[in-house]
Amino acid sequence: MDRPFLLAQISDLHLGERARDGVKPKGCLRAVVAALGRLPDPPDAVLVSGDVAEHGAPKEYRLAAKTIGRLGVPIYVLPGNHDDRATMRASFGIPGEGDAPIDYAVDLGPLRLVVVDSTIPGEDRGGFEAGQLGQLEAELAASPKPAIVAMHQPPLTTTMADWDGVNLPAADRGALARVIARHPQVKAIVGGHLHRVASAALAGCPVLAAPSTYLQARPNFAAETVELYGGAPGFAVHVLRGEELSIQVEIVTPSGD
Numbered sequence: 469m470d471r472p473f474l475l476a477q478i479s480d481l482h483l484g485e486r487a488r489d490g491v492k493p494k495g496c497l498r499a500v501v502a503a504l505g506r507l508p509d510p511p512d513a514v515l516v517s518g519d520v521a522e523h524g525a526p527k528e529y530r531l532a533a534k535t536i537g538r539l540g541v542p543i544y545v546l547p548g549n550h551d552d553r554a555t556m557r558a559s560f561g562i563p564g565e566g567d568a569p570i571d572y573a574v575d576l577g578p579l580r581l582v583v584v585d586s587t588i589p590g591e592d593r594g595g596f597e598a599g600q601l602g603q604l605e606a607e608l609a610a611s612p613k614p615a616i617v618a619m620h621q622p623p624l625t626t627t628m629a630d631w632d633g634v635n636l637p638a639a640d641r642g643a644l645a646r647v648i649a650r651h652p653q654v655k656a657i658v659g660g661h662l663h664r665v666a667s668a669a670l671a672g673c674p675v676l677a678a679p680s681t682y683l684q685a686r687p688n689f690a691a692e693t694v695e696l697y698g699g700a701p702g703f704a705v706h707v708l709r710g711e712e713l714s715i716q717v718e719i720v721t722p723s724g725d
């Protein structure tokens with residue numbers, strides 16, 4: 469049987485942040501990377517969907533590259549609201565200039581990964597600059613290959629006004645939906661930011677928010693509040709076999725390291 473292509477996704481590492489509830493960002497990332505390394509079939513590549521560094525410091529990115537680099541597979545990163553575009557770009561050798569949005573597309577064998585920078589520097593909420601969705605449209609028009617579109621703030625609603633207020637606004641979601649609707653080879657849109665596994669659909673395309681490798685979110689929907697706590701971290705694996713994509717999530721026992 470053909471071996472599927474496996475893209476692992478980790479998110480919201482927040483390296484450099486303090487320990488909370490006995491959970492340290494570095495120890496949790498190590499536990500998640502170790503769990504990825506123990507998979508029966510190792511991932512072919514790793515996507516890191518933002519909030520890699522708590523303070524956007526070079527040493528935080530070096531730690532991420534070194535720790536995830538133990539897997540020995542290509543690493544693709546994108547910025548979250550805690551990241552510094554220019555430092556991330558320099559640290560990972562991402563094409564483009566300085567603090568310009570980090571948008572790129574890569575062919576990963578049978579899968580195309582298209583990264584769209586959904587961050588607005590200095591803000592927690594997301595949004596797209598003029599021209600970014602036009603560039604996405606051009607990238608998707610360039611190849612019919614099965615694709616995953618990745619960004620930090622996932623294009624879904626939490627149903628809570630305050631939580632949605634720090635996510636991707638409805639207008640940006642709508643504009644993205646119009647692009648996605650024209651490109652059915654997009655198998656999924658994936659992000660992080662929510663520190664919770666959440667799923668929805670945009671223009672009929674699955675949307676996933678991956679868990680954090682650090683703190684997890686516990687919403688109270690009636691009170692419309694969200695609490696971050698030191699729950700078990702996890703990762704997602706995007707499994708592509710032929711034209712079919714399966715999104716799977718695994719929870720990891722934290723080391724407390």
Ligand SMILES: [Fe+2]
Nearest residue numbers: 480519548661
């Ligand atoms: Fe985060």
Ligand SMILES: [Fe+2]
Nearest residue numbers: 519548549661
């Ligand atoms: Fe975030």
